[in-house]
C-alpha cells in the first residue's frame with residue numbers, strides 16, 4: 001500500500017519544505033519509489049528539486065482541482081526513484097476556487113484514488129496555512145509529519161495544529177494519525193532551544209523524534225542549486241541528520257505496520 005504522509009505546520013519557515021525534499025531524497029536513495037507533491041504555491045520544493053518554472057506545465061493545482069491525474073502530472077527528477085508534482089503560483093487561487101466545488105475537502109484524495117499510484121511513499125509538502133489546500137492534504141494522507149522549529153511560539157502554534165488534526169480525524173479522515181514531530185533548526189548552544197525541547201517532549205512524549213535537525217548553512221544553500229542538501233553536500237551535519245531521521249522514520253513505519261496488523 002502506498003504510504004501518504006503530509007508534512008504540515010501552518011507556520012512558514014519552520015523547515016517543512018527542507019524536510020519534505022530531504023526525506024524524499026533519503027527514502028529514494030534506499031530504493032523506495034517516492035513522489036513528492038508540492039502543495040505550496042511558492043513552489044519551493046519544486047525549485048529545490050531542480051524543476052525550473054518552464055517545466056511546470058501540469059501542476060499540483062491540476063490534481064487538486066481534479067482536471068489531471070497523477071500519471072499525467074508526475075515528472076521525474078534528477079534523483080533516481082524520486083518524482084515530483086510541482087506547483088506554481090496558480091495554486092494560490094485554489095483556496096478560493098475550492099470553496100465552490102463539491103467535495104471541496106476531498107478533491108486531492110479523489111484524484112489520488114482515481115487511478116493506481118505506483119509509489120511506496122507520497123510526501124505532500126503543505127503551504128503555511130490550515131486552509132482548504134492543507135485540509136485536502138490531511139484528508140488524503142494516512143499520516144501527518146510535523147516539523148517544529150524550536151522557538152518561543154512553537155507550542156502555541158502546535159496546539160492549534162493538533163486541534164485541526166483532531167477535527168479532521170473526527171469529521172473527515174478517521175484513519176489519520178500523527179507519525180511524529182521533528183525539531184528543526186535546532187541549536188543546542190541556545191538555552192531557549194533546550195527549554196522548548198523539554199516542553200515539547202514533555203507534552204508530546206514519544207511522538208517527538210529522537211533525531212533533531214541542526215541549523216546548518218549548507219541546508220539553506222542547497223535549494224539555490226536546485227538540489228536537495230543530501231545531494232549538494234551529503235556529509236554536512238544537516239544532511240547527516242536527515243539520513244538519521246529517515247532511518248528513525250523507517251523504524252517507526254515498521255512499528256506502525258505491526259500495530260495496525262495486530263488491531264486488524
Ligand SMILES: Nc1ncnc2c1ncn2[C@@H]1O[C@H](COP(=O)(O)OP(=O)(O)O)[C@@H](O)[C@H]1O
Pocket residue numbers: 011012013014015016017018019044128184185186213214215216217219220221223238
Ligand atoms: N536545518 C536548517 N539549517 C539552516 N537553514 C535551514 C534549515 N532548514 C531550513 N532552512 C532554511 O530556512 C528557510 C525555511 O525553511 P523551509 O524548509 O522553506 O520552511 P517552510 O517550508 O516551513 O516554510 C529556508 O530558507 C531554508 O533553506
Ligand SMILES: [Mg+2]
Pocket residue numbers: 016017018040044126
Ligand atoms: Mg515550504
